Amino acid sequence: MTEKPLLKRFPILRVILFIGLALAIVSFIGGSVGAMLRDSSPLGFLATSPPQPELPAEKPFASLFITNTMIASWISILVLFGLFFAATRKMKLIPGGLQNLVEFFCEVAINFINDVAGKKWGKLFFPVCFTIFLFVLTNAWIDLIPGFGTIKMNGLPLLRNANSDINVPLMLAAVSFCFVEYQGFKAKGSSYLKKFFNFGLLACGFRQLFSGRFKNGIKDTFMGTVAVFAGFIEGISELIRVISFTFRLFGNMMAGTIVVMVMIYLVPWVIPSLFYGLEALLGFVQALIFAGLTLGFLTMAVTSEEEAS
Amino acid sequence: MAGLGLDLPTFISQLISFLILLALLTFFGYKPIRAMLDQRSRKIKESMEREEATKKEFEQGQLTAQEQISKAREEGQGIITQATQIGGKLKEEARGEARQEAQAIVDRTRVELERERDKAIDDLRREFVDTSILAAEKVIRETLDKEKHRSLIEETLKGSVTFKEN
Numbered sequence: 001m002t003e004k005p006l007l008k009r010f011p012i013l014r015v016i017l018f019i020g021l022a023l024a025i026v027s028f029i030g031g032s033v034g035a036m037l038r039d040s041s042p043l044g045f046l047a048t049s050p051p052q053p054e055l056p057a058e059k060p061f062a063s064l065f066i067t068n069t070m071i072a073s074w075i076s077i078l079v080l081f082g083l084f085f086a087a088t089r090k091m092k093l094i095p096g097g098l099q100n101l102v103e104f105f106c107e108v109a110i111n112f113i114n115d116v117a118g119k120k121w122g123k124l125f126f127p128v129c130f131t132i133f134l135f136v137l138t139n140a141w142i143d144l145i146p147g148f149g150t151i152k153m154n155g156l157p158l159l160r161n162a163n164s165d166i167n168v169p170l171m172l173a174a175v176s177f178c179f180v181e182y183q184g185f186k187a188k189g190s191s192y193l194k195k196f197f198n199f200g201l202l203a204c205g206f207r208q209l210f211s212g213r214f215k216n217g218i219k220d221t222f223m224g225t226v227a228v229f230a231g232f233i234e235g236i237s238e239l240i241r242v243i244s245f246t247f248r249l250f251g252n253m254m255a256g257t258i259v260v261m262v263m264i265y266l267v268p269w270v271i272p273s274l275f276y277g278l279e280a281l282l283g284f285v286q287a288l289i290f291a292g293l294t295l296g297f298l299t300m301a302v303t304s305e306e307e308a309s
Numbered sequence: 310m311a312g313l314g315l316d317l318p319t320f321i322s323q324l325i326s327f328l329i330l331l332a333l334l335t336f337f338g339y340k341p342i343r344a345m346l347d348q349r350s351r352k353i354k355e356s357m358e359r360e361e362a363t364k365k366e367f368e369q370g371q372l373t374a375q376e377q378i379s380k381a382r383e384e385g386q387g388i389i390t391q392a393t394q395i396g397g398k399l400k401e402e403a404r405g406e407a408r409q410e411a412q413a414i415v416d417r418t419r420v421e422l423e424r425e426r427d428k429a430i431d432d433l434r435r436e437f438v439d440t441s442i443l444a445a446e447k448v449i450r451e452t453l454d455k456e457k458h459r460s461l462i463e464e465t466l467k468g469s470v471t472f473k474e475n
Binding site for chain 1: 315326
């Protein structure tokens, strides 16, 4: 028995596809692209102003320092808190509904983190990693709610994707960096610092040089210099991580926002919906990358070299 | 850098917001959920262990019951055997008694019969005497003293009876 094509099995799909295509064509002709081709202004009902993305977060209240990204991140925090509070308010041994859902995601995250970092460390890392994941994800997805960016206050958008304000990715990167260094130092004590300031071999080389053992002295001095340089590189790479964390998230989110804005300007109907889907996926991936890299760096920081090998 | 929107107050505000979120989720979300997950896994483990114990207990109970049943069966068999033996004995006794009784009846009957027979013999003898007297009267046609005859014959008969008895 041969399978019928999807479109033949569900005729309604054909109708939806046809309507979508028609809307896309209409909006293409009537939108800004069509206007450029026709050498006139876009048709009235499809006219949108050209996107003017701003990198710094806008301050909709002139007298206050509150930015629109702050308000958005507060909303994210309220949403997350509300979700968890509602799920854990009346916990039952046999879970149902919201409790079941939240428990499921928490358990998946706990298992994932335990797999990477081990049970002992996983327990410590879970709150920070999972909160970073949830915060980035909620910020990204809350931006996709229709109408989110269109509320205006004093001519400026009242809400904006918090991830697209560089302060938020930088703040998250700083939190991640501080937590990694703190856990590394806590796990290994002062020997953690040896990773960055490795003068032991160099000092040994100098001692040998001054005591007359030139052959070993030169060898150890050379190796010691290499070790010092490697420690320096290690330190720099830790700091560069913060920058790469920041700009990865900021760039992706900002670019995503701009792409959606541009698509809405060019072809107002249908096509932006596809980019909305892409944005939803991108938000998830970015949240996963941010939390996953933090987890990876944490695991690397607390695992000693002997254990790793 | 200002073109990117870097701003210390915003950074600090976002940091505080994030730390508040971390604290809220830790205390209202992760801790209760972790506790619940642990409790649930403990409960499941416990109930599985209990199930195992119950199963073992059940098997043990079944074994004991089986033992008791077989013991009871043996006991019952013993009781039946004993009862059969007692019954046999009782039957034997009853049979013995019946035999004795029957013997007694037979003996009694024999005595009775013997008495009857003696009586009949007596009667017969008297009849015979009378008949003999009559016959003798007729034969000798002579009237003799009846009493004398009788005693004569009686003596004769006695002599014969004594002989017979001997």
